[in-house]
Amino acid sequence: VETGIGALTLALVVGVLSGLYPAQIVARLHPVRALSRKTPQPGRGWLGRGLIVVQFALSAVLVVVAITMARQLDFMRTKDLGFDSDQVVLVAHKGDLNPLQIERLADEIKSRPGFVQGVTGAWPAPGFGGFSPMPIRSDENVLRTKPFYVSPNFLSVMGIEVLSGQGFDPNRPHGVLLNETAAHFFGPEDLIGRTLTGPNDEPMTVIGIVKDFHFLDMRHTVGPAFLTTSPLISKPRSRQTDQFKYTLFRLDRADLPAAVEEVKALWKRVLPEYELWGVSFLDESFAARYWEERRVGVVMGWMSAVAIAISCMGLFGLVALAAVRRTKEIGIRKVLGATTSSVMLLMSREFGWLVVAANVIAWPVAYFVLNRWLAFYAYRIDMGMGWFVLAGVGVLVVALATVSSQTWLAARTNPADALRYE
Numbered sequence: 502v503e504t505g506i507g508a509l510t511l512a513l514v515v516g517v518l519s520g521l522y523p524a525q526i527v528a529r530l531h532p533v534r535a536l537s538r539k540t541p542q543p544g545r546g547w548l549g550r551g552l553i554v555v556q557f558a559l560s561a562v563l564v565v566v567a568i569t570m571a572r573q574l575d576f577m578r579t580k581d582l583g584f585d586s587d588q589v590v591l592v593a594h595k596g597d598l599n600p601l602q603i604e605r606l607a608d609e610i611k612s613r614p615g616f617v618q619g620v621t622g623a624w625p626a627p628g629f630g631g632f633s634p635m636p637i638r639s640d641e642n643v644l645r646t647k648p649f650y651v652s653p654n655f656l657s658v659m660g661i662e663v664l665s666g667q668g669f670d671p672n673r674p675h676g677v678l679l680n681e682t683a684a685h686f687f688g689p690e691d692l693i694g695r696t697l698t699g700p701n702d703e704p705m706t707v708i709g710i711v712k713d714f715h716f717l718d719m720r721h722t723v724g725p726a727f728l729t730t731s732p733l734i735s736k737p738r739s740r741q742t743d744q745f746k747y748t749l750f751r752l753d754r755a756d757l758p759a760a761v762e763e764v765k766a767l768w769k770r771v772l773p774e775y776e777l778w779g780v781s782f783l784d785e786s787f788a789a790r791y792w793e794e795r796r797v798g799v800v801m802g803w804m805s806a807v808a809i810a811i812s813c814m815g816l817f818g819l820v821a822l823a824a825v826r827r828t829k830e831i832g833i834r835k836v837l838g839a840t841t842s843s844v845m846l847l848m849s850r851e852f853g854w855l856v857v858a859a860n861v862i863a864w865p866v867a868y869f870v871l872n873r874w875l876a877f878y879a880y881r882i883d884m885g886m887g888w889f890v891l892a893g894v895g896v897l898v899v900a901l902a903t904v905s906s907q908t909w910l911a912a913r914t915n916p917a918d919a920l921r922y923e
Contacts, residue, residue, distance in 0.1 A: 549819045550855055556812040557859035557896060558866070563805035564892040565867040569884060570798040573875065576882045577791055583714025583723070584627060585660030586784040588752040590761060591626060592768065595776040597744035598622055602772060603652055606748070609771050616763045618753040621658040622745030623651045624735075627716045628787050629747060632735075635700035637683070637727065644686050646679075647716060647726040648700065650735035650745070655728065656711065658751050666693045666709030674731050676708035683725035684710045699727075699734045718790045722879040749783065809896065813903040820852060820907040841909070848908040849901055856900040860893035 603622045610617045625632070634645035653669040655661070656678075663678070670676055677699070684692055684707075692707050699705035705727075713723045729735050732743050754760040761780050768777050824831075831844055868884065875881040 558863040560808040561863035567801040589783040593778040618751040619658040621652040624746040626747035638698040648735040662712040
């Protein structure tokens with residue numbers, strides 16, 4: 502935001518200067534000379550043209566930045582998380598639940614089918630805190646890995662894909678599932694069935710490998726993780742209880758507000774002793790992590806619009822001054838047979854090149870700024886020069902529309918009026 506505010510402030514200053522330049526030139530004209538079109542020609546107005554180039558360069562930078570921010574936000578919103586976050590609600594409540602209480606909720610759901618597909622417990626849930634990475638050891642290697650203590654049905658409720666092996670088996674309480682990243686570290690070829698040394702020096706048998714899923718936002722790569730139904734493996738010794746901090750429901754109804762109300766009613770029937778603090782959608786919780794980026798994107802969009810408007814006002818003044826200076830030339834061209842469109846093209850071409858030059862300056866600057874910003878994200882879009890060109894063409898079209906509105910009036914001037922005093 503600070504970069505955008507600085508660019509907009511500079512655009513405002515340059516806009517005022519480029520507006521004052523033609524105004525100051527016109528104010529110095531003698532009334533008689535102005536009426537006779539015998540205006541002085543103090544150079545070719547390189548100062549005014551330079552200011553216009555700077556303004557449109559700043560505008561082009563802001564436009565490209567705003568477009569790229571919007572594309573990155575859309576990419577993060579639509580990227581596959583490795584699990585299905587749609588219609589999953591997370592219940593915030595007082596205290597933690599044990600597996601038997603999760604089963605009571607599941608039994609109530611089965612007795613009232615139709616509004617919830619399932620319920621599961623987890624500590625942590627994807628996107629929410631949890632314990633620090635803990636070491637897993639083989640005979641040769643050690644890997645610090647994110648632990649997830651979950652209910653046996655966690656995979657089905659969350660839609661996490663098992664790539665090889667099997668899901669949780671109640672007959673194998675020390676069985677664990679590794680994600681792809683952890684499996685790749687230990688070598689996935691002969692990993693199923695191997696016994697590793699888990700946290701707290703507990704033995705753990707690899708029974709399956711699951712698809713990588715995002716348990717942090719897009720600023721971080723998917724790290725190694727394992728899932729287990731055993732608190733002995735997944736929790737530090739000081740916190741080895743069988744309780745879950747997070748309870749998640751998968752809804753099964755098009756009318757989501759009504760389904761949420763039914764979840765609240767279900768909770769109060771089954772677990773009235775656990776105060777219900779709130780219900781939130783998991784996909785919205787992930788999206789909320791990018792609130793700052795959305796705010797900056799909106800601000801940058803408005804800044805680019807304001808900067809373009811200021812640039813066009815300065816350009817309008819400069820074109821108006823050029824039209825006054827070239828009234829005699831335009832009149833002579835019209836007498837010699839020039840058409841209105843050819844006169845407009847002549848003047849538009851002169852100022853169009855200024856905007857082209859502005860884009861040539863703006864693109865490297867925008868690329869540098871955006872490359873620095875995108876470096877904060879482990880998962881990012883490819884900027885692609887096509888979007889730079891598209892933004893440049895858009896700015897050029899707006900500039901030419903501004904120029905055309907003034908050159909059309911100049912080109913439509915009657916040659917007799919233009920040459921009356923010659």
